[in-house]
Amino acid sequence: MNEDSFELASRFVSESYIRQASQALSRRRRQTKSLLSLRKLPEEGWDEMSIEAFVRDLSFMDSNNFLGNVGVGEREGRVACRLVAQRHYGLAHGVGRSGDVAAEQPKAAGSSLMSKLTNILARDALHVAGLEGLTEVIVLPLATGMAMVASLRSLGSLARPVSSSSFSSSAVASSSSATYLPQASAFCPSSSAAPSPPLPTSP
Structure with missing residues (x-):
């Protein structure tokens, strides 16, 4: 509702009450203006009603929700199912276009x-x-x-194997951290790791 609507509403309800309601709605509108102008997270979080009202306003801006x-x-x-439309506040368009997701x-x-x-x-x-x-930064929907x-x-x-040239049984015995064994292809505690058997040599 805008100022003209509030003026007309005062013909039905006491003007003092309408003025109080107008101030409350103006505060919510200032939240939106601040968000769009500052382009940063608000210092005080929005209540759920303000969030839903803002999302609903955005939904009204999409052509599939235009009157008539x-x-x-x-x-x-x-959207074929009205329950799905209600769940998503009437938002039915995706993001981006062919060749440009943004x-x-x-x-x-x-x-x-x-x-x-976002x-x-x-x-x-x-x-x-x-x-x-x-x-x-770009936020994209991602399936599980x-x-x-x-x-x-x-x-x-982050877990890259140690090269065989730098691997030795003495290093395993003296190390106090977990060591990646190339031959076993698994992480093993160094305290229980045994030296690898020598590789067979050709005659």
Whole structure:
């Protein structure tokens, strides 16, 4: 509701009550203005009603939620099940376009704005965590299987085997940390590791 609507509402409800309600709604609008202007995480977290109202406003900005609109284009968001639409606040468009995952959706200003804000807030969160050198961040949806594969590959890159040229039984016996044994292809405590048997030599 805008100021004109509040003025009309005062004809039905006491003006003092309407003024109080107008001030409360103005405070929520200032939250949105601050978020868009400062481009960083708010100092005070939003309550759930403010978050839902903001997401709903973004949803209203997508063409599939325009009043009286019947989308027939190939890029039009459509949801067959109303329960699914309610669960996702009416947001039916994806992110990006062919060849550019960060591109704006031509018929989804709200979804595009949400994607941009998500990237900006994620970057600010990483800056707060100490990663000051980051300049650009993009947040992408990731399925569970792909997330597990990416995590395991990252962990695997940290556990590189020791080359056989630098491996010796004396090093294993004197080391107090876990040592990677190339012959066994497993991590073994150095205290229980035995020297590897000599490799057979050709006659």
